[in-house]
Amino acid sequence: MKRKKPTIHEVAARAGVGLGTVSRVLNNHPAVRPETRVRVLRAIEELGYTPNPHARRIAGGRSYTVSVLLPFVATEFYRRLIEGVEGVLLEKRYDLALFPILSQARLKRYLESTTLAYLTDGLILASYDLTEHFEGGRLPTDRPVVLVDAKSPRYDSVYLDNHLGGRLAGEYLARFPGAIFAIKVEEEPDKAFRHTVFSERMAGFLEALAAQGRPFPKEHLFVTRLSPEGGRLALRYFLEKASPPLNVFAGADQVALGVLEEAERLGLTPGKEVRVLGFDGHPFAEEVGLSTIAQPVEAMGARAAQLLLERMEGYKGPPREVRFEPLLIERASTATPPSAPYVP
Amino acid sequence: MKRKKPTIHEVAARAGVGLGTVSRVLNNHPAVRPETRVRVLRAIEELGYTPNPHARRIAGGRSYTVSVLLPFVATEFYRRLIEGVEGVLLEKRYDLALFPILSQARLKRYLESTTLAYLTDGLILASYDLTEHFEGGRLPTDRPVVLVDAKSPRYDSVYLDNHLGGRLAGEYLARFPGAIFAIKVEEEPDKAFRHTVFSERMAGFLEALAAQGRPFPKEHLFVTRLSPEGGRLALRYFLEKASPPLNVFAGADQVALGVLEEAERLGLTPGKEVRVLGFDGHPFAEEVGLSTIAQPVEAMGARAAQLLLERMEGYKGPPREVRFEPLLIERASTATPPSAPYVP
DNA sequence: CTGAAAGCGCTTACAG
DNA sequence: CTGAAAGCGCTTACAG
Numbered sequence: 001m002k003r004k005k006p007t008i009h010e011v012a013a014r015a016g017v018g019l020g021t022v023s024r025v026l027n028n029h030p031a032v033r034p035e036t037r038v039r040v041l042r043a044i045e046e047l048g049y050t051p052n053p054h055a056r057r058i059a060g061g062r063s064y065t066v067s068v069l070l071p072f073v074a075t076e077f078y079r080r081l082i083e084g085v086e087g088v089l090l091e092k093r094y095d096l097a098l099f100p101i102l103s104q105a106r107l108k109r110y111l112e113s114t115t116l117a118y119l120t121d122g123l124i125l126a127s128y129d130l131t132e133h134f135e136g137g138r139l140p141t142d143r144p145v146v147l148v149d150a151k152s153p154r155y156d157s158v159y160l161d162n163h164l165g166g167r168l169a170g171e172y173l174a175r176f177p178g179a180i181f182a183i184k185v186e187e188e189p190d191k192a193f194r195h196t197v198f199s200e201r202m203a204g205f206l207e208a209l210a211a212q213g214r215p216f217p218k219e220h221l222f223v224t225r226l227s228p229e230g231g232r233l234a235l236r237y238f239l240e241k242a243s244p245p246l247n248v249f250a251g252a253d254q255v256a257l258g259v260l261e262e263a264e265r266l267g268l269t270p271g272k273e274v275r276v277l278g279f280d281g282h283p284f285a286e287e288v289g290l291s292t293i294a295q296p297v298e299a300m301g302a303r304a305a306q307l308l309l310e311r312m313e314g315y316k317g318p319p320r321e322v323r324f325e326p327l328l329i330e331r332a333s334t335a336t337p338p339s340a341p342y343v344p
Numbered sequence: 345m346k347r348k349k350p351t352i353h354e355v356a357a358r359a360g361v362g363l364g365t366v367s368r369v370l371n372n373h374p375a376v377r378p379e380t381r382v383r384v385l386r387a388i389e390e391l392g393y394t395p396n397p398h399a400r401r402i403a404g405g406r407s408y409t410v411s412v413l414l415p416f417v418a419t420e421f422y423r424r425l426i427e428g429v430e431g432v433l434l435e436k437r438y439d440l441a442l443f444p445i446l447s448q449a450r451l452k453r454y455l456e457s458t459t460l461a462y463l464t465d466g467l468i469l470a471s472y473d474l475t476e477h478f479e480g481g482r483l484p485t486d487r488p489v490v491l492v493d494a495k496s497p498r499y500d501s502v503y504l505d506n507h508l509g510g511r512l513a514g515e516y517l518a519r520f521p522g523a524i525f526a527i528k529v530e531e532e533p534d535k536a537f538r539h540t541v542f543s544e545r546m547a548g549f550l551e552a553l554a555a556q557g558r559p560f561p562k563e564h565l566f567v568t569r570l571s572p573e574g575g576r577l578a579l580r581y582f583l584e585k586a587s588p589p590l591n592v593f594a595g596a597d598q599v600a601l602g603v604l605e606e607a608e609r610l611g612l613t614p615g616k617e618v619r620v621l622g623f624d625g626h627p628f629a630e631e632v633g634l635s636t637i638a639q640p641v642e643a644m645g646a647r648a649a650q651l652l653l654e655r656m657e658g659y660k661g662p663p664r665e666v667r668f669e670p671l672l673i674e675r676a677s678t679a680t681p682p683s684a685p686y687v688p
Numbered sequence: 689c690t691g692a693a694a695g696c697g698c699t700t701a702c703a704g
Numbered sequence: 705c706t707g708a709a710a711g712c713g714c715t716t717a718c719a720g
Contacts, residue, residue, distance in 0.1 A: 007697055018707040023699055031705055054398040054407070054463055055697035058712050063398070065460050072423065074416040079446055097460045098444050102423055112394075116409050116441045116460065119398055229573030229602075236580075258573075351713055362691040367715055375689055399713035402696050 006047040015043035026051055027061065053095070057119060065095040066308065067117040069110060070126040071195075072100040075226070076254070076282045077297055078126065081148065084301025085124060092309060094121075104133060111141050122308045124148060127195060130155075144311030148304040149197070151321065156307040158300050158322040162197045165293040165326035166204025169249045169277055172328055174212040176275060178245035181220045181238045183231060183259070185251045198251050201279055201293075205249055224255065231258025232265075235274065239266075244273035253278035253285045253292055260288055260333060271335035281329060289332035300324055350391040359387035370395055371405065397439070406465045409439040410652065413454060414470040415539075416444040419570070420598070420626045421641055422470065425492065428645025429468060436653060438465075448477060455485050466652045468492060471539060474499075488655030492648040493541070495665065500651040502644050502666040506541045509637040509670035510548025513593045513621055516672055518556040520619055522589035525564045525582045526550075527575060527603070529595045542595050545623055545637075549593055568599065575602025576609075579618065583610075588617035597622040597629045597636055604632055604677060615679035625673060633676035644668055 008026075012019040017040060024032050025040045032040075043049075057063035066089055070078055082098065089096050099117050101107045107128075110117040117123070123141065127149040131137040137154050139145055147157040173180055182205060185198040202221075209216050222237050224230030231250055235258075238246055250256035256278030263274040270276060270289070278285055281294020303322055330336070352370075356363040361380060368376050369384045376384075387393075401407035410433055414422055426442065433440050441464060445451045451472075453459060467485065471493040475481040481498050483489055491501040517524055526549060529542040546565075553560050566581050568574030575594055579602075582590055594600035600622030607618040614620060614633070622629055625638020647666055674680070 009697080019698085020700080020708075021706060024706085027699075029700095033705055036705080052402070052463075052697055053460065054401045055712090056699075057398045058396070058402050058696090058714080059698040059700080060712055061699050072418040074418040074444065079416065082446065095459055097441065100418065100442050100444055102426065115439055116397065116464075119396075120460075224573060225571065227569065227571035227573050229568060229571050229577055233573055233576055353713080363714085364692075364716080365690060368690085371715075373716095377689055380689080396713055399696090400715075402698080402712090403714040403716080404696055405715050 005052070006049045008049075008051070011040065011043045011047055011049050014047060015040045062121045062312070063119060064093060065097055065120050066122045066124065066305075066312075067097050067099055067110070067120040068124045068126065069099045069101055069107065069117070069128070071128070072102045076284070077149075077280065080282070080297035081126060081301040084298035084303075085148075085305045086301075087298070088302045088305040088309070094309075101128070107133075108140075111139060122146070122312045124304050124308055125150070125155075129196075144308060146304045146308040146311065148300055152319070154319055156304075156311065156320045156322075158304045158307065158324070160197075160295045160300065160324045160326060162200035162326075163204040163207075165279060165295065166201040166206075167208040168204075168326060168328050169201070169279065169293050170205040170208025170214075171212065172334075173247045173249055173275070173277060174209060174214045176245070176247050176334075178247050178275070179220065179238075179242040180209065180214060180216060180247045180249070181222070181234075181241075182216070182249045183234045183251055183255050184221060184223045185226045185230075185255060186223055201251050226252055226254055228254055228258030228261060231255040231260075232262035233258075235259045235262040235266075244268060245275065246273070247275045247277075249277050249279075251279055253280040253282045253290060256290055256292070256333075257284065257288060260290060270333045275335070276333040278333075279326075281327070285329075286331070291331045291334040292329050293326045294329050295326050296324055349396070350393045352393075352395070355384065355387045355391055355393050358391060359384045401463060406656070407463060408437060409441055409464050410466045410468065410649075410656075411441050411443055411454070411464040412468045412470065413443045413445055413451065413472070415472070416446045420628070421493075421624065424626070424641035425470060425645040428642035428647075429492075429649045430645075431642070432646045432649040432653070438653075445472070451477075452484075455483060466490070466656045468648050468652055469494070469499075473540075488652060490648045490652040490655070492644055496663070498663055500648075500655065500664045500666075502648045502651065502668070504541075504639045504644065504668045504670060506544035506670070507548040507551075509623060509639065510545040510550075511552040512548075512670060512672050513545070513623065513637050514549040514552025514558075515556065516678075517591045517593055517619070517621060518553060518558045520589070520591050520678075522591050522619070523564065523582075523586040524553065524558060524560060524591045524593070525566070525578075525585075526560070526593045527578045527595055527599050528565060528567045529570045529574075529599060530567055545595050570596055570598055572598055572602030572605060575599040575604075576606035577602075579603045579606040579610075588612060589619065590617070591619045591621075593621050593623075595623055597624040597626045597634060600634055600636070600677075601628065601632060604634060614677045619679070620677040622677075623670075625671070629673075630675070635675045635678040636673050637670045638673050639670045640668055 008019050008022050012022045025037050053063040122144045125147050145155045151157045184202050187195050222234040256276050259276045268274045278290050278292035281292050285292045352363050352366050356366045369381050397407040466488045469491050489499045491499050495501045528546050531539050566578040600620050603620045612618045622634045622636035625636050629636045
């Protein structure tokens, strides 16, 4: 019942050309007469033909698929990142295969020659600190590699300046009266991925506070795992330390969401009694009126894909480093701040 | 610097046989003399040869890789499930490729003929309710398919009896004096995967309680997302409703962990003032002394892999349904219960 | 039991 | 610009 997939031969026959010509239009080879190209394209369309990636790979060409290796943590961040990567890849008719890395061992296996990931045309590696795990910070693959949400001296990399984001947050919250609190997301040290973004954000935040002469007692920091419930717990904890108005920097939107939820539950008005500033700029932040330090995750993913595309086309230059800057977005959860820093 | 991968030709030359013979030992064809087989195996070993899956697939054989499609939620459950699947697949020299399903659209793309997942020898689909999304509950692929953590009339499936697990939990907790509480994990309805396991657990739990004549007021239920912090919030909430001893059924180990954390923080002794029963039997539960309704996740994964292997070898029988039963494991978090149900 | 040949679906020089 | 041929790394009948 399932018709066999058409091959390049059928396309050639239907278009009345040799199969070399079909291959040429498939690979965008310039040496094809426009009319011929159209004929072939039509035949492809009519037959619903799609080239077999295995055959392409075997014949020495590309398989037109890219591997994206990412940590086994399913957050909005990675969803957006993938969306960005996918956008530019699909446009270039590349397929992408996601490889969640559950463990160090698994990453190594992915890179082995037996493996599907290995047979792909290029790799995008997210949030992974290479220098930690591979000698010379060099991956055991001969495919082009691009890092995203990470840096490396050996590969193209695309990342956000998280420290700057933290600073922006600090400078902003310092303009409000009331005690300042912060929630830091815990980084799990035993995981294959070393994620330091949360520490960087907090470091920038504290630095900015200090620069404004705004004190930040140790007890004003709450550490939790990445979850809204963590934000809820944090707010309860903060309310034991000081009375409203409170200014809370949550290291991630997801946690900030919990702060908002709990504020509402306690009858505290966001932007007034409890000011909350998130980090990430995820779509849901807009829905709930959350002020946030936004990172252009999709754009970062797209940029990474472009860099990889260039490498796959043969670009040989030295490693490139693309730094993205976060942006403060004001919404109801902080309302409008005074224009100058608050002086107690 | 990177030596080219050896091919079947080099193996044949080194072993002094034809390449057809090499292929035969690769595919475990019986018609090979033992001595020849050994010679070939040695050559393979010495050369570090690994067959190219693309070439195998193209030549009409198998690619020896299996796709595992799973929701984009990175929990311990899926980690264990993959471990189980991987164990039996690797033994049979199969590679597995994980495909996290971020959206409905993506699942459909995975199944398309352009896609890597499609070119694989078989599919394992986790936690996905087919009937919801595909007409006739039939996937658009001609590869063998096995479901795990889900049921279907059309495909082999492997699942846990979550309702029974809930019942076990109810019967067990009903043996203790003190108020009974429960935490239910929220199921996100908008996700591609419809997860009803938490509802099933809770249904079984309430049923058992009713059967024991043990009342369960509505306010004794706390709903949260899957996170330890959810458990911490829940315990605080419960303590407003009743004084110790409390008996808490947490719908998932991860949530139960938070209950334990918060109990400790509040100076309440687990197994005495606060009794906690989890669900899942994850490895960390043992470390923290958490009583739990354990599910043999690795075994479920392994079984699914076996069923798929049989299908890939050509088994044509009707869909098989494998039901696993959960097991109560007692640890310090509940201590030893009275042998008979508690009668107020 | 084993070798040589044909073929899988493609790409890429090679000649026109 | 285009066709026919060789070749990619394998598997699978086909003959011995």
